[in-house]
Amino acid sequence: MLKWLAIALIALLVLLQYSLWWGDGGLRELAHIRSRADTLAAQNETLRERNQRLAAEVVDLKNGLAAIEERARSDIGMVREDEEFFWVPGVDAGTTREGQR
Template sequence: MKWLAAALTVALILLQYRVWFSADGVREVERLQRAVATQRADNEQLAERNRQLAAEVRDLKTGMDALEERARSDLGMIARNETFYQVVPARAADSSHPPTRTAAAR
């Protein structure tokens, strides 16, 4: 009976060692759980992006407003009977050229 108890104790110690300290033990399980949590967060972000893209595709297929907005912003298109005005910002004073004389300076 003592031999059986000793054998079972040794087996228990070996199994516990394997659970806590081997490559497939508790540390690996914790690492995999962290990896799964990270992947779930990434998947949720990608799913949200997919929902937004699907909504945009639906808008482009059914609504003319989204299509017109995309044509105006991406392609620079204007509608019929519209006048396009482009505002050009004034250039900064260039120091390489001397200022010209104006009527006020005379």
């Protein structure tokens, strides 16, 4: 009788260990979920930074003409009325005097 009870308890222990490691809600699934959460957190951080840059740009565009003028110059190549435009072949039109874009 005691022998069968020991065998049943060992079998139950093996079954519980299997469920813990490989079953639904086990440690394998937990590791997968944590990995996925880390990936999503990294993506969220990238998007959060992008949103902060866009929000700062919106504030700049709402508060002053300097940002609008800069945007018009860089995106569309606009020139003010009191400026002269010189086109130099072989030079990118979007570069500044320092050679930066």
